[in-house]
Structures are given as C-alpha cells and as structure tokens.
Amino acid sequence: MNSRKEALNILFEVIKNNKFSNKLLNNLIKKEAMSKEDIAFIFKLVYGTIQYKIYLEYVVNKLIDPEKTDYKIQILLWMNLYQIKFLNSKPYYVINEAVEIAKDINKNYSGLVNKVSKSLLEEKYWEVDIKNKQNILSLENGFPFWLFKKIEKDYSRDQAEEFVLISNVESKISMRLNTLKISKEEFEKNYLEKYELKNSKLINYFYLSNKNIVNEDIFKKGYVTIQDQTSGLASHILNPRKESKVLDMCCAPGGKLTHLAQIMQNTGTIDAYELQENKMKLIQENLNRLGVENVNLVCKNALDIDERKYNYILLDAPCSGYGVLRRKPEIKLKKHSETETQNLLNLQLELLEKAYRCLDKDGELVYSTCTINKDENENQIEKFLERHKDIEKIFEKVFFGREYDNDGFYICKMKIK
Ligand SMILES: C[S@@+](CC[C@H](N)C(=O)[O-])C[C@H]1O[C@@H](n2cnc3c(N)ncnc32)[C@H](O)[C@@H]1O
Numbered sequence: 001m002n003s004r005k006e007a008l009n010i011l012f013e014v015i016k017n018n019k020f021s022n023k024l025l026n027n028l029i030k031k032e033a034m035s036k037e038d039i040a041f042i043f044k045l046v047y048g049t050i051q052y053k054i055y056l057e058y059v060v061n062k063l064i065d066p067e068k069t070d071y072k073i074q075i076l077l078w079m080n081l082y083q084i085k086f087l088n089s090k091p092y093y094v095i096n097e098a099v100e101i102a103k104d105i106n107k108n109y110s111g112l113v114n115k116v117s118k119s120l121l122e123e124k125y126w127e128v129d130i131k132n133k134q135n136i137l138s139l140e141n142g143f144p145f146w147l148f149k150k151i152e153k154d155y156s157r158d159q160a161e162e163f164v165l166i167s168n169v170e171s172k173i174s175m176r177l178n179t180l181k182i183s184k185e186e187f188e189k190n191y192l193e194k195y196e197l198k199n200s201k202l203i204n205y206f207y208l209s210n211k212n213i214v215n216e217d218i219f220k221k222g223y224v225t226i227q228d229q230t231s232g233l234a235s236h237i238l239n240p241r242k243e244s245k246v247l248d249m250c251c252a253p254g255g256k257l258t259h260l261a262q263i264m265q266n267t268g269t270i271d272a273y274e275l276q277e278n279k280m281k282l283i284q285e286n287l288n289r290l291g292v293e294n295v296n297l298v299c300k301n302a303l304d305i306d307e308r309k310y311n312y313i314l315l316d317a318p319c320s321g322y323g324v325l326r327r328k329p330e331i332k333l334k335k336h337s338e339t340e341t342q343n344l345l346n347l348q349l350e351l352l353e354k355a356y357r358c359l360d361k362d363g364e365l366v367y368s369t370c371t372i373n374k375d376e377n378e379n380q381i382e383k384f385l386e387r388h389k390d391i392e393k394i395f396e397k398v399f400f401g402r403e404y405d406n407d408g409f410y411i412c413k414m415k416i417k
Contacts, residue, residue: 003038004079004097005104007045011075014050014330021046021330029215049075049082050329051168052142055128056081062125063116073109076101080117091121137164144332147322154374159400163372166402171326172208174406175224176232176255179205180262180291182223191218202229202404203236222289227255230323230399230409231370235259237395237413238366240312246270247310247358249302249351252279254286256316256368261292270295271310273302303350309360317348319369319376323401323408345375352384356391364415365391370407372400377410385414392417 006028013019025046028039049056056078057066066074080098083089095117102113119125128139138148143164151160175197177187184205191197195213200206206229213219214226235256240246242264251257251272260270272295274283280299287295298305320341321331336344348369355365367384369376377398385391395413399406 002097002101003041004045005101007042007049008072008076008079008101010042010046011049011079012072014046015053015075015333016071018330018334020328021050022328029212044087045079045082047329048086049079050333052082052086053078053333054144055139055142058128058139059120059125060116063119064112069112070106070109072105073102073113076105076113077116077120080113081120084117084120085126091117137161141165141168142332143167144335146335147332151322151372154372162402163400163408166400167325167329167332169326171407172210172405173212173226174200174228175207175209175213176227176259176262177205177207177224178222178258178262178290180266181221187218187223191223200229200404202406203232206232208405220289222291225255225258225286225290227259228324228407228409229404230406230411231255231368232259233409234314234316234366234368234411235263237411238312238314238364240264240268243268244311245309245360246312246314247305247355248272248314248316249305249355250274250316250318251297252276252283254283256314257283257295258286258290258292260312260314261287261290261294264294266291266293268294271305271308272297273300273305275299275301303354305354305358307354307357309363310358311360311363313355313359313363313365314368315351315355315365316368317351317376318344319348319371320344320373321370322372323370323399323410325408326401327407341375345380348376348380349383352380356384356388359416361416364394364413366411366413368409368411370409372398372408372410377412381412381414390417391415 010024013024014021025043059081060077076098080094083094084091098117099110099114102110128136135145138145141164148160151163195209197207197209218224240260240263246260248257248270252274257272277299283297325332359365391414393414397411399409401408
C-alpha cells in the first residue's frame, strides 16, 4: 500500500466523515505488512494535515475553485502543501505521487493536481494576508478563530496565543507504571534505560517517552499503560483509601478506573459505569491486562444508576475535548452548535447532580474534564456549589498543556462540609 494514498484515505474519513484519526491510525499499527517507517510517515501526514487544515485550505483556495473541485482532490492538495512547507519533502516525489493518486481518483484532475502543486512551491502563496490582523496567528497555525476567541474571553489573549502555539507541538507518549504488576524499583532497574523513559515531573509513577510502546512487552504484560499525566492526577487527587466504596461514573477506556484500582491495591469495590456498549470490550481488556480485580463494570447510563452511597466518586465527564487537540486535532475542526453545546452542559450538570445524590456523608468527589472551557469547568462547578451549600471545593486546577508536556485538563475536588 502506498503511504500517501493510505494517509489520504484516512484524512478523507476524518475530515469528511467525522471519524477519529487516532482510531484509524491505531488500526494501521495492527497491519503486519506496513513497516515502522511507513506507519510513522502516515501518522505525520495525517496529524499534520489535520492540524494545519484551516491554513492549508486557505492557501490552496487561492489556486482552485473549491466549489468545482472534488473534495478528495482538495485534501490531496492540502497534504501536498503540508509536505512541501512543513516537512521539507522533496517536491519531485510529492508531486509525482500526488499525480498518480489523482489519476486513481479521477483522471480529469491529474493535470490540475500537477499544476497547483507546482504553484504551491512558490512561497508567495504561503503568506497569510487577511484584514483582521488579530486572526493571523490562528490562521497560520490552523487554529479556529471561534476557539481562540473563546479562550481569550475565558482567560486572556496571552493564554489563547500560547494555547494556539502549543496545540501543534508533538506530544510525548505518557505512561503510568502499574504497581499491581511490578514494583517501581524493579521496573526502573530493568526498563528505564532500555526504553529511554523520563520520570514525569508532575506525578509519581508516570514516565514520558518518544516511542510508542503498545507493541512492547512492558505494555502487553501490563507493567505500564498509556495515560496522560494530568489524567493520572484525577485518580491521584481523589486518592481512595483501601477497602473503600468507589464510583467511577464514566469509565471508558478505563485509564482512571485502573489507576483507582491500583491506588486501592485491588481492595474494596469500584462500581464503574459506561454508556457505550462498544467500549466495554476495551475496558475489560484493560482490566485483564493490568490485573485489576476489584471492579464491577456495568454498561449503563450513569444518570440511571441506583443511588447507593459511595465514599469516593470520580466524574470524568464527557466534554468538548479542547485539552487534547494535540492527540485529536480534528476536534478543532468541528464547532459545536448552540444546541449541542447546551446539551453537553446539561448532561454534565445532571451527572454532577447524580454524583451529589450518591455521595456518602464523609464522601469526596472529583469532577474532571479534558477541556479548556470555563462553561464546562469552573462555571459548571460554581453553579453546582451554589445549588449545594453543604459542598465545599478543596482543590481546583486548570492545565493548559504547556506545564509538563501534558494534555489540557481540569480537575476539581469537593467534599461534604
Ligand atoms: C472523558 S471519557 C472518560 C475517560 C475515562 N474516565 C478514562 O480515564 O479512561 C467520558 C466517557 O463517558 C461516557 N459517557 C457519556 N455519557 C455518559 C453517561 N450518561 N453515562 C455513562 N457514561 C457516559 C463516554 O462514552 C466516554 O467514554
């Protein structure tokens, strides 16, 4: 299979049909026939083209009429510009292969692809020339104006600019050591150097790596699992004691759930809920691989769960995901409608109310999201605390992503006064 063609097909699925890039790319890893180099190249092309899509489209549209050009051909041209400008690829290969791919899509377009791609070599077309100078940074970095404005309004212009810049920086692979399977001493003695792992500066038992380790023994044997450092903080800050009763309301794929089990050393019980049936298999695989034995996993809407009392509750809520743009850059390409936004805010609010009703009198609750959006985070919690005067906030933090090479994340810990 031709790598560029494979990348184009994935891009089409992501951009046109709203599929998630990481899922399609992870399927590639399973294809035995592809070399590591090919897979790495496809990852780069797919992520890069999505990250800069808004900019690439702006430049390519100087040279074509998008209304009259096949959409897959447009994506092919964005991919070409990405390779020429950002990867410094040799133009000869980029253009030749693109012309061959265009012939497969529709012969009539091969001439256009050849001509436009050659024009894209000219740097004069790369310039961003728009009336509103305040939007130049966003456009140059393929960042949507609406999201920039939202972050600027919620926080500050500086914060928004920093967020734009960080959103295209390649993220490291972050992993958590699973002490249910191996001690820290033994793990570090045998694997730290071998896999060139660096200790996280944010949280104990977490390591950063430049290499994907999902095909390595340390992953398969359950010694480590892939999890962002800030995501790890949610369970770390909830910190359930041994033998306690814990509720994880939205648990797939189980990163925080398996961490909770680790903190509790497989004692007590964790009732874990997940709405989507198709995620159950992956959660169960993770529980098995990591040797977790204290989880009662249920596929059910968390709004319908029985209101038993729990000592600890984790509500890692469904959210807009603006904190994970580096890993899922397609999120920035889809602006939620007013109705979608309101539905999401209502769901978070209802889940919080459910958590409140399940909290024991000495109970503690962590609310977290992987987004940077005050309405879903700080404002949501402020309203919750106004409704429930018996609850107090004991910890709150927003991570923007630049702090420790982490994802953007929000955590708030609360307890009954
Ligand atoms: C942010 S993800 C959870 C990530 C997970 N806590 C982890 O660390 O691996 C939110 C999850 O909530 C699930 N979800 C959404 N609405 C839900 C509901 N009403 N009840 C239960 N789960 C829900 C989604 O399917 C999604 O898997």
